[in-house]
Amino acid sequence: MTIMQWILPIAFILAGLLAGIIGEKLIFKKLKIFVAKQQIPGSEIIFHSLHRMTFIWFVVAGFFWAILSSPLKPDIANVLQKILTIVLLYSVTLVLARLTAGFVNLFIRRAEGVSTSLISNLAKIAVFILGTLILLQTLGIQITPIITTLGIGGLAVGLALQDTLANLFSGFYLIVSKQVRTGDYVKLDGGHEGYVTDINWRNTTMKEISNNVIIVPNSKLATAIFTNYHLPAKEISLTINVGVSYDSDLDLVERVTVEVAKEVMAEVALDLIANEPYMRFHTFSDFSIDFTLYMRVNEYFEQRIAKHLFIKKLHKRYEQEGIQIPYPVSEVYVQKTGQKNSAR
Numbered sequence: 001m002t003i004m005q006w007i008l009p010i011a012f013i014l015a016g017l018l019a020g021i022i023g024e025k026l027i028f029k030k031l032k033i034f035v036a037k038q039q040i041p042g043s044e045i046i047f048h049s050l051h052r053m054t055f056i057w058f059v060v061a062g063f064f065w066a067i068l069s070s071p072l073k074p075d076i077a078n079v080l081q082k083i084l085t086i087v088l089l090y091s092v093t094l095v096l097a098r099l100t101a102g103f104v105n106l107f108i109r110r111a112e113g114v115s116t117s118l119i120s121n122l123a124k125i126a127v128f129i130l131g132t133l134i135l136l137q138t139l140g141i142q143i144t145p146i147i148t149t150l151g152i153g154g155l156a157v158g159l160a161l162q163d164t165l166a167n168l169f170s171g172f173y174l175i176v177s178k179q180v181r182t183g184d185y186v187k188l189d190g191g192h193e194g195y196v197t198d199i200n201w202r203n204t205t206m207k208e209i210s211n212n213v214i215i216v217p218n219s220k221l222a223t224a225i226f227t228n229y230h231l232p233a234k235e236i237s238l239t240i241n242v243g244v245s246y247d248s249d250l251d252l253v254e255r256v257t258v259e260v261a262k263e264v265m266a267e268v269a270l271d272l273i274a275n276e277p278y279m280r281f282h283t284f285s286d287f288s289i290d291f292t293l294y295m296r297v298n299e300y301f302e303q304r305i306a307k308h309l310f311i312k313k314l315h316k317r318y319e320q321e322g323i324q325i326p327y328p329v330s331e332v333y334v335q336k337t338g339q340k341n342s343a344r
Contacts, residue, residue: 009066016062020055027054045102049095056091060084089138093131097124121201163219167202170218174199180221184230185300188216209301229300235272238295238303240310243288245324250289253323254279260317261295264309272296287326 067080101120174180180196186206187193192214194206204221206214216224229236244253261277277295284290297306318325 005071009070012066012069013062016059016065019062020058023058024052024055045099049098049102053091053095056087060088060091085138086135089131089135093128093135096131097127100124100127164202167218170222171199171201171204173222174204174218179231180204180226180228181230184228187227187229188221189225192216234299235269235296236300236303238297238306240293240307241290242293242314243285243290243325244318245326246289248289248323250281252321253291256317256321256323257291257293257314260313261293261310263313264306265295265297267309268302268306269295269297272298287328 064081064084067077067084070077072080101124104120104123180186180199182196182198184196185193186196192206192208194208194212194214196204197207197213198205199218202218204216204218206216208214242257244250257279258277261279262273265273265277275296277293279291279293281289281291293310295306295310297303315325
């Protein structure tokens with residue numbers, strides 16, 4: 001074995017390295033910029049999936065031709081070729097897993113409110129498992145006994161991971177049933193409430209208005225009693241209870257109150273202004289005639305600012321119109337009894 005016999009293999013290796021660097025740094029980068037300008041759908045997913053892979057493939061090709069042209073013994077050459085085959089197949093599996101996860105995310109995002117992390121991660125795992133089985137089959141390893149073993153072992157693993165599997169299938173149930181979607185405002189029976197930010201394989205993440213994060217196991221959420229304020233639609237009816245004095249002109253009260261509610265809706269829910277607010281008197285209470293105002297707001301959180309504006313504006317308008325909002329008053333009558341004094 002002479003040095004001259006290694007010149008060609010080394011040349012193939014160097015050529016593979018050089019081609020990989022040129023392909024990754026120049027051709028791949030310029031092609032990425034060109035496709036980005038054309039705004040081709042899914043191009044970002046493809047280029048993200050191929051990141052660093054062109055370099056690896058050129059290097060693998062260089063080493064492969066180097067092995068074929070080298071004076072190595074056949075058994076050593078076969079071992080090295082199998083190693084290169086493993087690297088190549090694993091890189092292809094990685095690319096396919098990235099593509100699958102990326103396009104699954106792209107497809108699911110079109111369905112409003114559907115969490116992507118659980119489904120995309122499971123799709124990626126499925127591709128990895130399939131790629132691993134193909135890799136083993138290519139290397140001459142029989143996969144039938146492995147699948148059988150995994151099937152038997154899966155029963156034991158399933159029993160050991162009951163809670164994990166319960167959370168996994170509960171997460172699927174929540175996503176498929178669309179009872180809870182990302183972006184929904186949910187209030188649990190325990191009092192916790194917030195916006196759903198993600199549903200993964202184990203738990204559901206909720207973000208409170210105070211910016212705190214609530215972690216709820218999927219199995220707990222699937223069996224819990226909760227209120228989803230974004231179903232069947234985000235728009236909700238805001239109800240505000242008010243009482244006015246018995247001396248009030250009720251027709252005037254109704255007209256003024258509805259006008260104020262319209263002003264508030266024009267500020268916070270202009271798109272819903274067609275749904276005119278209304279009010280209904282319902283109770284002769286001890287100190288006032290009570291009524292409830294109904295008006296629409298865009299979502300649950302907006303009722304806070306709507307109530308804030310309504311109370312301010314209504315109080316000011318009632319003062320202008322001479323309408324009184326009574327407060328509890330108790331009249332106490334004291335009866336004086338005279339004392340009779342007898343003098344002897």
